[in-house]
Amino acid sequence: ILIAGLLVLTLTLSIACNQKKEEPTAAVPDIDNEQIKIEIQAVEDAFAAVYNTGNIDSLSYYADDATSYFSGKMPLEGKEAIHQSIKEELANFNKGDKISFETKEVYVANDGKHVMEIGAYKFVDSTGAKLRSGNYFSLFEKRDGKYKCVRDMGNSEPSEPTAK
Numbered sequence: 001i002l003i004a005g006l007l008v009l010t011l012t013l014s015i016a017c018n019q020k021k022e023e024p025t026a027a028v029p030d031i032d033n034e035q036i037k038i039e040i041q042a043v044e045d046a047f048a049a050v051y052n053t054g055n056i057d058s059l060s061y062y063a064d065d066a067t068s069y070f071s072g073k074m075p076l077e078g079k080e081a082i083h084q085s086i087k088e089e090l091a092n093f094n095k096g097d098k099i100s101f102e103t104k105e106v107y108v109a110n111d112g113k114h115v116m117e118i119g120a121y122k123f124v125d126s127t128g129a130k131l132r133s134g135n136y137f138s139l140f141e142k143r144d145g146k147y148k149c150v151r152d153m154g155n156s157e158p159s160e161p162t163a164k
Contacts (some may be wrong), residue, residue, distance in 0.1 A: 097126070112142070119137075
């Protein structure tokens, strides 16, 4: 009985003292924030080019399930609703008015699949005079190898500086 007890004690201690083996972790891809910032700026430039030509039907900026929060509007759900809103806005523009977007910052998820962009936009007339400007946040998701906007929110800057 004594030998059996010592054997059970020895087995118990050896099992209890075994160190847990670490599971291999998935390799985190190298993320090049500057390269991704360049990619996002290219997406914004393509958006501006389509916007400026008025050919919104060729816009591939938004994912089908995107939601956009434009200043002064209820949330727009789905690419079709967003495109319709842009078409309505374009109907009020003068020929020669242009928009441009500037990617200021990007915050990239560890997997590189999601990117939060902070940017600024500016509308100018045909002479280059600023009509209005503002800022925005856009959340992109990489789908089929391309970044698509799934959420965005923007606001316009006041036309006149506010006194403090």
